[in-house]
Amino acid sequence: FLLEKAGLRLEPGGFARLxxxxxxxxxxxxxxxxxxxxxxxxDTLAGRITLGILVFQDIWAIIxxxxxxxxxxxNVLGLLRTFGAGGVLVLxxxxxxxSVLPWVFKSAAKLPExxxxxxxxxxxxxxxxxxxxxxxxxxxxxxLIAGVSLATFPxxxxxxxxxxxxxxxxxxxxxxxxGMQIPVPDLGLIAVALAVVGVALVTRAFGVxxxxxALRAGHRISLLATLNLSQVSEFALVIVSLGIVHGHVGxxxxxxxxxxxxxxxxxxxxxxxxxxELQGWMGRxxxxxxxxxxxxxxxxxKEAQDHSIVxxxxxxIASAFLDDVARxxxxxxxxxxxxxxxxxxKQKLDAMGVTCIYGDISHLNTLCHADxxxxxxxxSTIPDPILKGTSNAKIISTIxxxxxxxxxxxxxxxxxxxxxxxxAGADFVIQPSKCAGTSAYYAVxxxxxxxxxxxxxxxxxxxxxxxxxxx
Numbered sequence: 001f002l003l004e005k006a007g008l009r010l011e012p013g014g015f016a017r018l019x020x021x022x023x024x025x026x027x028x029x030x031x032x033x034x035x036x037x038x039x040x041x042x043d044t045l046a047g048r049i050t051l052g053i054l055v056f057q058d059i060w061a062i063i064x065x066x067x068x069x070x071x072x073x074x075n076v077l078g079l080l081r082t083f084g085a086g087g088v089l090v091l092x093x094x095x096x097x098x099s100v101l102p103w104v105f106k107s108a109a110k111l112p113e114x115x116x117x118x119x120x121x122x123x124x125x126x127x128x129x130x131x132x133x134x135x136x137x138x139x140x141x142x143x144l145i146a147g148v149s150l151a152t153f154p155x156x157x158x159x160x161x162x163x164x165x166x167x168x169x170x171x172x173x174x175x176x177x178x179g180m181q182i183p184v185p186d187l188g189l190i191a192v193a194l195a196v197v198g199v200a201l202v203t204r205a206f207g208v209x210x211x212x213x214a215l216r217a218g219h220r221i222s223l224l225a226t227l228n229l230s231q232v233s234e235f236a237l238v239i240v241s242l243g244i245v246h247g248h249v250g251x252x253x254x255x256x257x258x259x260x261x262x263x264x265x266x267x268x269x270x271x272x273x274x275x276x277e278l279q280g281w282m283g284r285x286x287x288x289x290x291x292x293x294x295x296x297x298x299x300x301x302k303e304a305q306d307h308s309i310v311x312x313x314x315x316x317i318a319s320a321f322l323d324d325v326a327r328x329x330x331x332x333x334x335x336x337x338x339x340x341x342x343x344x345x346k347q348k349l350d351a352m353g354v355t356c357i358y359g360d361i362s363h364l365n366t367l368c369h370a371d372x373x374x375x376x377x378x379x380s381t382i383p384d385p386i387l388k389g390t391s392n393a394k395i396i397s398t399i400x401x402x403x404x405x406x407x408x409x410x411x412x413x414x415x416x417x418x419x420x421x422x423x424a425g426a427d428f429v430i431q432p433s434k435c436a437g438t439s440a441y442y443a444v445x446x447x448x449x450x451x452x453x454x455x456x457x458x459x460x461x462x463x464x465x466x467x468x469x470x471x
Contacts, residue, residue, distance in 0.1 A: 015248040023236035024200040026057040027229040046224035097149040109343040193259035219283040227275040231268035307337035308376040314340040317381035319470035379409040
């Protein structure tokens with residue numbers, strides 16, 4: 001309405017206004033999550049508020065997708081049928097995730113690559129079911145429902161780390177496809193697009209900054225969340241494209257929205273990358289004009305979880321190490337975190353009170369999501385021949401990047417490899433063959449002195465007391 005009052009022409013009919021209003025009311029989950037993830041700001045208070053708003057916007061987008069087919073002929077029965085189909089699909093997906101999927105994932109958990117294939121297969125299955133004529137929903141909604149049903153599994157960290165590369169690949173294709181659809185601009189098209197961009201930013205200022213300020217979240221949190229959400233969702237393009245299929249709008253509205261999306265996608269990238277600098281500058285400006293900050297919501301500093309020892313991969317040496325800790329210094333168990341993809345090991349560690357995260361340590365993204373930046377000691381007890389997709393040398397560079405203050409304990413099979421790891425920056429290297437050789441020498445030397453029977457009895461007694469997980 002405001003655009004038409006300003007002399008800017010939209011497509012005739014009542015749906016163009018509605019579709020543009022829906023489009024600018026939702027922000028891009030894809031852009032926001034990717035940029036905040038790369039800045040390690042998803043777990044900050046501003047990041048969590050941003051994600052919370054995105055969740056509600058996605059729910060709003062789902063509702064829009066659900067009622068879209070009935071817009072031309074809105075009737076209660078049609079809307080109830082659409083919501084009923086969506087509810088049945090959500091209920092069915094959740095029931096499957098509670099009954100069948102846990103057994104399937106547990107059976108395949110020892111093969112991380114198979115986990116990824118099963119997860120993608122589940123997502124495609126739910127998407128296809130959603131798109132069936134009898135259901136009448138969109139594939140996009142089905143994919144979202146499938147993702148929500150997988151989010152409750154303990155394997156989601158590992159699956160997410162593997163899906164990220166696929167996500168980035170298809171994001172690239174998405175933007176290439178989008179660029180190919182950008183029409184040759186004319187003055188009228190650019191004017192409408194810029195006006196819609198302005199309206200979107202103003203609505204963010206009132207709808208995000210205004211509401212958070214009213215809730216006394218403070219300038220910092222309110223401004224950061226507003227800057228983070230300063231773009232239009234890629235879902236909006238899907239909604240308008242489906243609107244063309246349903247005959248609600250024409251290609252002109254889609255062309256306008258593509259320009260709006262492109263302008264805000266580029267601009268919001270810089271706004272998020274430099275959000276703290278911009279927030280500081282804007283906060284000072286607000287205080288100068290007399291807008292005082294009355295913050296009752298304090299930003300939480302992310303307390304470092306007291307997991308000062310991180311074990312990457314769980315095998316024989318780690319099993320023996322944890323048994324010694326449990327017997328000699330049990331209070332230390334609460335400070336240990338284990339990363340491994342064996343579900344049986346995870347179950348036993350959970351029973352011991354040891355934090356275990358399901359994940360494949362050969363994937364960098366697994367370590368990024370595992371919150372190990374505050375670790376004091378990182379211990380890899382698996383030698384290179386057993387490690388798949390990584391090596392102890394690669395672990396050194398990864399750990400130095402994510403937790404530079406940690407001491408790194410690694411495992412090597414030969415003296416030459418031990419020295420190579422020390423040169424690469426390891427703080428301590430365990431060489432099982434050397435320990436075994438030392439033990440063998442001591443046993444032989446004891447036998448030569450005639451005391452092997454006493455040593456044997458000691459070893460039997462000590463071994464009987466051990467209760468290793470991999471015993």
